[in-house]
Amino acid sequence: MTAIISTPCSRELGDELRRLRETSTEFHGRAMAVQLGWDPSKVSDIELGKVRASDVDIVQYLATCGKNIDFIDAFRGRYYNAFDLYFAQLPDNLRTLAMMEAMATKIVSYDILTVHGLLQTEFYARELFVDGQFEAPQDIERFVQARMERQAIMRRPNRLECVFYLHEFALRMRLGDASLREDQYLRLLFNTHILRIVPAHVTAFRSAVTLYEFGKAAPVVYTDTDTAEVYAQDSVAVARTKRLFQRLDAVALDAEQSKRKLAEYVSGLREDPHDGRTDLA
Structure with a gap:
Protein backbone atom coordinates (compact mmCIF):
# COMPACT_ATOMS: atom_id res chain seq x y z
CA MET A 1 0.00 0.00 0.00
CA THR A 2 1.53 3.27 -1.16
CA ALA A 3 0.65 6.74 0.13
CA ILE A 4 0.15 9.11 -2.82
CA ILE A 5 -1.89 12.15 -3.77
CA SER A 6 -5.56 11.20 -4.22
CA THR A 7 -7.45 11.91 -7.45
CA PRO A 8 -11.14 12.08 -8.39
CA CYS A 9 -10.84 8.61 -9.90
CA SER A 10 -9.14 7.11 -6.84
CA ARG A 11 -11.79 8.61 -4.57
CA GLU A 12 -14.59 7.26 -6.74
CA LEU A 13 -13.11 3.75 -6.88
CA GLY A 14 -12.40 3.84 -3.15
CA ASP A 15 -16.03 4.75 -2.57
CA GLU A 16 -17.04 1.87 -4.84
CA LEU A 17 -15.03 -0.50 -2.63
CA ARG A 18 -16.80 0.86 0.44
CA ARG A 19 -20.20 0.29 -1.16
CA LEU A 20 -19.20 -3.26 -2.14
CA ARG A 21 -18.20 -3.97 1.47
CA GLU A 22 -21.48 -2.60 2.77
CA THR A 23 -23.69 -4.44 0.27
CA SER A 24 -21.76 -7.72 -0.07
CA THR A 25 -20.61 -8.37 3.51
CA GLU A 26 -21.78 -7.81 7.07
CA PHE A 27 -18.48 -6.16 8.04
CA HIS A 28 -18.08 -2.57 9.12
CA GLY A 29 -14.69 -1.03 8.40
CA ARG A 30 -12.90 -2.28 11.52
CA ALA A 31 -14.36 -5.79 11.18
CA MET A 32 -13.24 -5.86 7.54
CA ALA A 33 -9.72 -4.98 8.66
CA VAL A 34 -9.76 -7.83 11.19
CA GLN A 35 -11.02 -10.24 8.52
CA LEU A 36 -8.18 -9.23 6.20
CA GLY A 37 -5.53 -9.02 8.91
CA TRP A 38 -4.97 -5.32 8.20
CA ASP A 39 -4.67 -2.24 10.36
CA PRO A 40 -8.09 -0.51 10.49
CA SER A 41 -6.62 2.68 9.04
CA LYS A 42 -5.65 0.75 5.91
CA VAL A 43 -9.28 -0.05 5.06
CA SER A 44 -10.27 3.57 5.70
CA ASP A 45 -7.45 5.01 3.58
CA ILE A 46 -8.16 2.68 0.65
CA GLU A 47 -11.89 3.38 0.73
CA LEU A 48 -11.23 7.12 0.80
CA GLY A 49 -8.90 6.83 -2.18
CA LYS A 50 -6.05 8.29 -0.14
CA VAL A 51 -3.56 5.48 -0.81
CA ARG A 52 -2.85 3.14 -3.70
CA ALA A 53 -3.66 -0.44 -2.75
CA SER A 54 -1.43 -3.19 -4.12
CA ASP A 55 -2.75 -5.83 -6.51
CA VAL A 56 -2.71 -8.32 -3.66
CA ASP A 57 -4.68 -5.91 -1.43
CA ILE A 58 -7.34 -5.45 -4.14
CA VAL A 59 -7.65 -9.20 -4.73
CA GLN A 60 -7.98 -9.92 -1.01
CA TYR A 61 -10.51 -7.14 -0.46
CA LEU A 62 -12.75 -8.09 -3.40
CA ALA A 63 -12.50 -11.81 -2.68
CA THR A 64 -13.72 -11.09 0.85
CA CYS A 65 -16.67 -9.29 -0.79
CA GLY A 66 -17.42 -12.51 -2.68
CA LYS A 67 -16.38 -11.29 -6.12
CA ASN A 68 -15.15 -13.72 -8.76
CA ILE A 69 -11.94 -13.54 -10.77
CA ASP A 70 -13.57 -11.81 -13.77
CA PHE A 71 -14.92 -9.01 -11.57
CA ILE A 72 -11.59 -8.68 -9.78
CA ASP A 73 -9.61 -8.48 -13.04
CA ALA A 74 -11.96 -5.85 -14.44
CA PHE A 75 -11.72 -3.76 -11.28
CA ARG A 76 -7.92 -4.03 -11.21
CA GLY A 77 -7.86 -2.77 -14.80
CA ARG A 78 -9.84 0.31 -13.82
CA TYR A 79 -7.81 0.81 -10.64
CA TYR A 80 -4.45 0.64 -12.42
CA ASN A 81 -4.55 4.28 -13.58
CA ALA A 82 -6.69 5.64 -10.75
CA PHE A 83 -3.88 7.74 -9.30
CA ASP A 84 -2.64 9.23 -12.59
CA LEU A 85 -2.56 13.04 -12.54
CA TYR A 86 -4.15 13.01 -16.01
Whole structure:
Protein backbone atom coordinates (compact mmCIF):
# COMPACT_ATOMS: atom_id res chain seq x y z
CA MET A 1 0.00 0.00 0.00
CA THR A 2 1.53 3.27 -1.16
CA ALA A 3 0.65 6.74 0.13
CA ILE A 4 0.15 9.11 -2.82
CA ILE A 5 -1.89 12.15 -3.77
CA SER A 6 -5.56 11.20 -4.22
CA THR A 7 -7.45 11.91 -7.45
CA PRO A 8 -11.14 12.08 -8.39
CA CYS A 9 -10.84 8.61 -9.90
CA SER A 10 -9.14 7.11 -6.84
CA ARG A 11 -11.79 8.61 -4.57
CA GLU A 12 -14.59 7.26 -6.74
CA LEU A 13 -13.11 3.75 -6.88
CA GLY A 14 -12.40 3.84 -3.15
CA ASP A 15 -16.03 4.75 -2.57
CA GLU A 16 -17.04 1.87 -4.84
CA LEU A 17 -15.03 -0.50 -2.63
CA ARG A 18 -16.80 0.86 0.44
CA ARG A 19 -20.20 0.29 -1.16
CA LEU A 20 -19.20 -3.26 -2.14
CA ARG A 21 -18.20 -3.97 1.47
CA GLU A 22 -21.48 -2.60 2.77
CA THR A 23 -23.69 -4.44 0.27
CA SER A 24 -21.76 -7.72 -0.07
CA THR A 25 -20.61 -8.37 3.51
CA GLU A 26 -21.78 -7.81 7.07
CA PHE A 27 -18.48 -6.16 8.04
CA HIS A 28 -18.08 -2.57 9.12
CA GLY A 29 -14.69 -1.03 8.40
CA ARG A 30 -12.90 -2.28 11.52
CA ALA A 31 -14.36 -5.79 11.18
CA MET A 32 -13.24 -5.86 7.54
CA ALA A 33 -9.72 -4.98 8.66
CA VAL A 34 -9.76 -7.83 11.19
CA GLN A 35 -11.02 -10.24 8.52
CA LEU A 36 -8.18 -9.23 6.20
CA GLY A 37 -5.53 -9.02 8.91
CA TRP A 38 -4.97 -5.32 8.20
CA ASP A 39 -4.67 -2.24 10.36
CA PRO A 40 -8.09 -0.51 10.49
CA SER A 41 -6.62 2.68 9.04
CA LYS A 42 -5.65 0.75 5.91
CA VAL A 43 -9.28 -0.05 5.06
CA SER A 44 -10.27 3.57 5.70
CA ASP A 45 -7.45 5.01 3.58
CA ILE A 46 -8.16 2.68 0.65
CA GLU A 47 -11.89 3.38 0.73
CA LEU A 48 -11.23 7.12 0.80
CA GLY A 49 -8.90 6.83 -2.18
CA LYS A 50 -6.05 8.29 -0.14
CA VAL A 51 -3.56 5.48 -0.81
CA ARG A 52 -2.85 3.14 -3.70
CA ALA A 53 -3.66 -0.44 -2.75
CA SER A 54 -1.43 -3.19 -4.12
CA ASP A 55 -2.75 -5.83 -6.51
CA VAL A 56 -2.71 -8.32 -3.66
CA ASP A 57 -4.68 -5.91 -1.43
CA ILE A 58 -7.34 -5.45 -4.14
CA VAL A 59 -7.65 -9.20 -4.73
CA GLN A 60 -7.98 -9.92 -1.01
CA TYR A 61 -10.51 -7.14 -0.46
CA LEU A 62 -12.75 -8.09 -3.40
CA ALA A 63 -12.50 -11.81 -2.68
CA THR A 64 -13.72 -11.09 0.85
CA CYS A 65 -16.67 -9.29 -0.79
CA GLY A 66 -17.42 -12.51 -2.68
CA LYS A 67 -16.38 -11.29 -6.12
CA ASN A 68 -15.15 -13.72 -8.76
CA ILE A 69 -11.94 -13.54 -10.77
CA ASP A 70 -13.57 -11.81 -13.77
CA PHE A 71 -14.92 -9.01 -11.57
CA ILE A 72 -11.59 -8.68 -9.78
CA ASP A 73 -9.61 -8.48 -13.04
CA ALA A 74 -11.96 -5.85 -14.44
CA PHE A 75 -11.72 -3.76 -11.28
CA ARG A 76 -7.92 -4.03 -11.21
CA GLY A 77 -7.86 -2.77 -14.80
CA ARG A 78 -9.84 0.31 -13.82
CA TYR A 79 -7.81 0.81 -10.64
CA TYR A 80 -4.45 0.64 -12.42
CA ASN A 81 -4.55 4.28 -13.58
CA ALA A 82 -6.69 5.64 -10.75
CA PHE A 83 -3.88 7.74 -9.30
CA ASP A 84 -2.64 9.23 -12.59
CA LEU A 85 -2.56 13.04 -12.54
CA TYR A 86 -4.15 13.01 -16.01
CA PHE A 87 -6.89 10.57 -16.90
CA ALA A 88 -9.87 10.32 -19.23
CA GLN A 89 -13.05 8.31 -19.12
CA LEU A 90 -16.30 7.93 -21.03
CA PRO A 91 -18.80 10.77 -20.58
CA ASP A 92 -21.51 8.41 -19.33
CA ASN A 93 -19.66 7.94 -16.02
CA LEU A 94 -21.80 10.09 -13.74
CA ARG A 95 -20.31 9.26 -10.33
CA THR A 96 -16.82 10.75 -10.66
CA LEU A 97 -18.05 14.23 -11.58
CA ALA A 98 -20.89 14.18 -9.04
CA MET A 99 -18.51 13.14 -6.24
CA MET A 100 -16.01 15.82 -7.22
CA GLU A 101 -18.70 18.53 -7.19
CA ALA A 102 -20.07 17.32 -3.85
CA MET A 103 -16.61 17.47 -2.25
CA ALA A 104 -15.52 20.80 -3.76
CA THR A 105 -15.27 23.98 -1.71
CA LYS A 106 -14.95 26.20 -4.81
CA ILE A 107 -15.91 25.83 -8.47
CA VAL A 108 -14.82 28.21 -11.24
CA SER A 109 -15.90 27.40 -14.78
CA TYR A 110 -15.81 28.76 -18.30
CA ASP A 111 -18.35 27.55 -20.86
CA ILE A 112 -18.63 28.60 -24.48
CA LEU A 113 -21.52 26.98 -26.32
CA THR A 114 -23.76 25.70 -23.52
CA VAL A 115 -24.74 26.69 -19.99
CA HIS A 116 -22.89 24.85 -17.22
CA GLY A 117 -24.72 21.74 -16.02
CA LEU A 118 -25.14 23.15 -12.50
CA LEU A 119 -27.18 26.06 -13.90
CA GLN A 120 -29.25 24.29 -16.56
CA THR A 121 -33.01 23.98 -16.43
CA GLU A 122 -34.43 20.50 -16.83
CA PHE A 123 -35.86 21.27 -20.29
CA TYR A 124 -32.57 22.81 -21.47
CA ALA A 125 -30.60 19.78 -20.29
CA ARG A 126 -33.02 17.38 -21.98
CA GLU A 127 -32.90 19.28 -25.27
CA LEU A 128 -29.09 19.17 -25.22
CA PHE A 129 -29.15 15.38 -25.03
CA VAL A 130 -31.91 15.06 -27.63
CA ASP A 131 -30.29 17.52 -30.03
CA GLY A 132 -26.87 15.89 -29.69
CA GLN A 133 -28.19 12.45 -30.64
CA PHE A 134 -25.22 10.83 -28.87
CA GLU A 135 -27.17 9.10 -26.14
CA ALA A 136 -29.65 6.27 -26.57
CA PRO A 137 -33.22 7.62 -26.14
CA GLN A 138 -33.85 5.25 -23.23
CA ASP A 139 -30.85 6.71 -21.36
CA ILE A 140 -31.66 10.40 -21.74
CA GLU A 141 -34.05 10.68 -18.81
CA ARG A 142 -31.49 9.02 -16.53
CA PHE A 143 -28.83 11.53 -17.58
CA VAL A 144 -31.20 14.49 -17.17
CA GLN A 145 -32.25 13.32 -13.71
CA ALA A 146 -28.62 12.88 -12.67
CA ARG A 147 -27.84 16.42 -13.83
CA MET A 148 -30.76 17.83 -11.84
CA GLU A 149 -29.67 15.87 -8.75
CA ARG A 150 -26.15 17.29 -9.05
CA GLN A 151 -27.62 20.78 -8.66
CA ALA A 152 -28.54 20.00 -5.04
CA ILE A 153 -25.10 21.28 -4.04
CA MET A 154 -26.22 24.76 -5.15
CA ARG A 155 -29.03 24.70 -2.58
CA ARG A 156 -27.00 23.70 0.47
CA PRO A 157 -27.09 26.14 3.43
CA ASN A 158 -23.29 26.29 3.36
CA ARG A 159 -23.19 26.56 -0.42
CA LEU A 160 -19.76 26.33 -1.96
CA GLU A 161 -18.12 29.32 -3.62
CA CYS A 162 -18.87 29.44 -7.36
CA VAL A 163 -18.05 31.66 -10.33
CA PHE A 164 -19.45 30.70 -13.75
CA TYR A 165 -18.01 32.49 -16.79
CA LEU A 166 -20.36 32.03 -19.75
CA HIS A 167 -19.54 33.17 -23.28
CA GLU A 168 -22.24 35.11 -25.04
CA PHE A 169 -22.17 32.51 -27.83
CA ALA A 170 -24.07 30.17 -25.47
CA LEU A 171 -26.87 32.75 -25.16
CA ARG A 172 -27.07 33.00 -28.94
CA MET A 173 -27.36 29.24 -29.41
CA ARG A 174 -30.88 28.59 -30.75
CA LEU A 175 -31.48 25.46 -28.70
CA GLY A 176 -35.12 24.43 -28.54
CA ASP A 177 -37.94 26.95 -28.81
CA ALA A 178 -38.23 30.47 -27.45
CA SER A 179 -39.99 29.30 -24.28
CA LEU A 180 -37.15 26.92 -23.42
CA ARG A 181 -34.53 29.62 -23.96
CA GLU A 182 -36.47 32.21 -21.97
CA ASP A 183 -36.72 29.84 -18.99
CA GLN A 184 -32.98 29.24 -19.19
CA TYR A 185 -32.19 32.97 -19.39
CA LEU A 186 -34.41 33.59 -16.36
CA ARG A 187 -32.64 30.83 -14.41
CA LEU A 188 -29.36 32.59 -15.14
CA LEU A 189 -30.81 35.96 -14.14
CA PHE A 190 -31.52 34.57 -10.68
CA ASN A 191 -27.85 33.57 -10.39
CA THR A 192 -26.08 36.69 -11.66
CA HIS A 193 -24.22 36.96 -8.34
CA ILE A 194 -22.15 33.97 -9.50
CA LEU A 195 -22.47 34.41 -13.28
CA ARG A 196 -20.33 36.60 -15.51
CA ILE A 197 -20.97 36.90 -19.23
CA VAL A 198 -17.98 36.99 -21.60
CA PRO A 199 -18.92 39.37 -24.46
CA ALA A 200 -19.25 37.98 -27.99
CA HIS A 201 -16.33 40.04 -29.31
CA VAL A 202 -13.93 38.24 -26.91
CA THR A 203 -12.85 35.13 -28.83
CA ALA A 204 -9.38 34.39 -27.44
CA PHE A 205 -10.61 31.68 -25.04
CA ARG A 206 -11.66 28.65 -27.05
CA SER A 207 -11.90 25.72 -24.62
CA ALA A 208 -14.47 25.13 -21.90
CA VAL A 209 -12.90 24.24 -18.56
CA THR A 210 -13.77 23.95 -14.87
CA LEU A 211 -11.47 24.21 -11.86
CA TYR A 212 -12.46 22.40 -8.66
CA GLU A 213 -10.80 23.26 -5.37
CA PHE A 214 -11.09 21.23 -2.16
CA GLY A 215 -10.40 21.69 1.51
CA LYS A 216 -7.64 19.10 1.77
CA ALA A 217 -7.23 17.48 -1.66
CA ALA A 218 -5.32 19.02 -4.58
CA PRO A 219 -7.24 21.13 -7.15
CA VAL A 220 -8.56 19.39 -10.27
CA VAL A 221 -9.02 20.76 -13.79
CA TYR A 222 -11.93 19.22 -15.72
CA THR A 223 -12.97 19.46 -19.34
CA ASP A 224 -15.21 17.31 -21.50
CA THR A 225 -16.19 16.58 -25.07
CA ASP A 226 -18.90 14.42 -26.62
CA THR A 227 -16.53 11.44 -26.40
CA ALA A 228 -14.52 11.84 -23.19
CA GLU A 229 -14.21 13.48 -19.78
CA VAL A 230 -10.67 14.60 -18.96
CA TYR A 231 -9.35 15.25 -15.44
CA ALA A 232 -5.99 16.91 -14.76
CA GLN A 233 -4.42 17.30 -11.33
CA ASP A 234 -0.94 18.21 -12.50
CA SER A 235 0.34 21.47 -10.98
CA VAL A 236 1.16 22.92 -14.42
CA ALA A 237 -2.38 22.32 -15.70
CA VAL A 238 -3.84 23.88 -12.56
CA ALA A 239 -1.57 26.93 -12.81
CA ARG A 240 -2.46 27.47 -16.49
CA THR A 241 -6.15 27.24 -15.69
CA LYS A 242 -5.87 29.77 -12.87
CA ARG A 243 -4.14 32.18 -15.28
CA LEU A 244 -7.01 31.68 -17.74
CA PHE A 245 -9.53 32.69 -15.10
CA GLN A 246 -7.46 35.72 -14.17
CA ARG A 247 -7.67 36.86 -17.80
CA LEU A 248 -11.39 36.11 -17.97
CA ASP A 249 -11.91 38.17 -14.81
CA ALA A 250 -10.42 41.13 -16.66
CA VAL A 251 -12.62 40.89 -19.78
CA ALA A 252 -15.94 39.48 -18.52
CA LEU A 253 -18.93 41.64 -17.62
CA ASP A 254 -19.51 42.08 -13.92
CA ALA A 255 -22.63 40.72 -12.21
CA GLU A 256 -24.78 43.79 -12.84
CA GLN A 257 -23.66 44.10 -16.47
CA SER A 258 -24.32 40.39 -16.95
CA LYS A 259 -27.83 40.84 -15.56
CA ARG A 260 -28.53 43.61 -18.08
CA LYS A 261 -27.15 41.47 -20.91
CA LEU A 262 -29.43 38.57 -19.97
CA ALA A 263 -32.40 40.95 -19.81
CA GLU A 264 -31.58 42.03 -23.37
CA TYR A 265 -31.83 38.43 -24.53
CA VAL A 266 -35.19 37.93 -22.79
CA SER A 267 -36.49 41.11 -24.43
CA GLY A 268 -35.14 39.98 -27.78
CA LEU A 269 -37.11 36.74 -27.58
CA ARG A 270 -40.31 38.63 -26.87
CA GLU A 271 -39.74 41.02 -29.77
CA ASP A 272 -38.69 38.46 -32.41
CA PRO A 273 -41.74 37.44 -34.51
CA HIS A 274 -39.75 34.73 -36.29
CA ASP A 275 -38.66 32.77 -33.21
CA GLY A 276 -41.34 30.12 -33.33
CA ARG A 277 -43.43 31.52 -30.48
CA THR A 278 -45.45 34.74 -30.43
CA ASP A 279 -47.02 34.64 -26.97
CA LEU A 280 -43.98 35.67 -24.90
CA ALA A 281 -44.95 39.35 -24.83
